[in-house]
Amino acid sequence: MKLTINKNSAKWMQLPRDVLVGHGVLEEIGDVCRDLKMKGNALIVTGSTTKNIAGKRVSNLLESAGCSAETVLTCKATTEDVEKVVEKALEVKANFLLGVGSGRSIDLAKLASTRLELPFISVPTAASHDGIASSRASIVDNGRSTSAEAQAPIAVIADTEIISAAPFRFLAAGCGDIISNYTAVLDWELASRLRNEYFGAYAAALSRMAARVIIECADSIKPEHETSARLVVKALVSNGVAMSIAGSSRPASGSEHMFSHALDKIAPKPALHGEQCGVGTIMMMYLHGGNWQEIREALKKIGAPVTAEELGIEDKYIIEALLHAHSIRPERYTILGSGLNPSAAEKVARITKVIN
Ligand SMILES: NC(=O)C1=CN([C@@H]2O[C@H](COP(=O)(O)OP(=O)(O)OC[C@H]3O[C@@H](n4cnc5c(N)ncnc54)[C@H](OP(=O)(O)O)[C@@H]3O)[C@@H](O)[C@H]2O)C=CC1
Ligand SMILES: O=C(CO)COP(=O)(O)O
Ligand SMILES: [Zn+2]
Secondary structure, eight states: OOOOOTTSSSSOOOOOOOOEEEEGGGGGGHHHHHHHOOOEEEEEEEOTTTIIIIIIIHHHHHTTTTTTTEEEEEEOOOOOHHHHHHHHHHTTSSEEEEEEEHHHHHHHHHHHHHHHHHOOOEEEESSOOOOHHHHHHHEEEEEEEEEOOHHHHHHHEEEHHHHSSSHHHHHOOOOOOOOHHHHHHHHHHHHHHHHOOOOHHHHHHHHHHHHHHHHTTTTGTTTTTTHHHHHHHHHHHHHHHHHHTSSSGGGGGGGHHHHHHHHHHHHSSSHHHHHHHHHHHHHHHHHHHOOHHHHHHHHHHHHHHOOHHHOOOOHHHHHHHHHHHGSSSOOOOOOOTTOHHHHHHHHHHHTTTOOO
């Protein structure tokens, strides 16, 4: 008899069942629970800011729908934090979990619910990252950035009224996370050619398409336009689907993500994940010999950072992150190969105008 389910299998693509994107969809959370036969005790995983933006409302709405709701506040996305959420879920005898807020809260709810074999609902309050619907969780384990296998959310409730009211910086960061698909796929192709790594043509095409849509619509992505939020959220959900189809974060994470993870470790005050990935994409596209100017122009039009100064990070940390990036995920082969030397790192950052 088979006792464990191997969802790690390349044949197993797990996708969300209900995806709601639109104005005021948060109000439908009770209906989503009824649709998915989810009842009993809910554990809301949220942050100190996002609790006030959506966490409390989710709690009230769930209670009106006949569930009981407890809340656990998040701080970082580390293995220890996952453990804290697991413990809280056991304490309150949770029947399901919700990640309400930032990428961190969603990743913690995702991984804790996976460990507990309970369903979870993703309720983003900003369109700043593509973990909204993915079956991966980016967790820091013993100081190392890891991409953990996890379940996909059973439902995604992306209320564009809330998302478009968030500071525009978040939406611009989400665009950076999507545009980074270009270099992620180039790295994946390289790994397939040089390391005979599995390459999924369909996931790669889906991933490229999302990046193309954002670049082509760069002129029309504007603050407080709910249509902009809707477009970006759909591309972020599509990225999650690409990762599930690939069975890894390969279609959406390559050398530019390794640069961002390195900055998270090195910079005293890192910028948003998607902002750093966008700047990383400009530099990695240069290393690939591609059209880095197109990436830079699109990010500029959107209003995302394209320089160290705009990231609020000193030049020296950009260089250090470039030198360190290849060692972040040594198993993930990218254009960075076995690493840049200091003069090459400085050259790429200067030529692409990230530093001056
Ligand atoms: N699993 C996956 O596939 C992926 C995971 N990620 C991960 O997600 C994280 C990045 O997520 P991201 O959300 O960009 O950043 P963070 O998780 O670092 O959150 C940034 C901050 O934004 C705040 N915030 C969220 N929504 C709003 C809002 N509407 N108004 C004001 N403030 C708000 C949060 O508040 P609060 O303090 O309340 O949380 C938090 O302080 C990284 O850890 C990254 O590695 C990224 C891509 C894919
Ligand atoms: O951020 C991600 C995709 O955008 C997740 O990828 P990693 O954690 O594997 O870098
Ligand atoms: Zn990302």
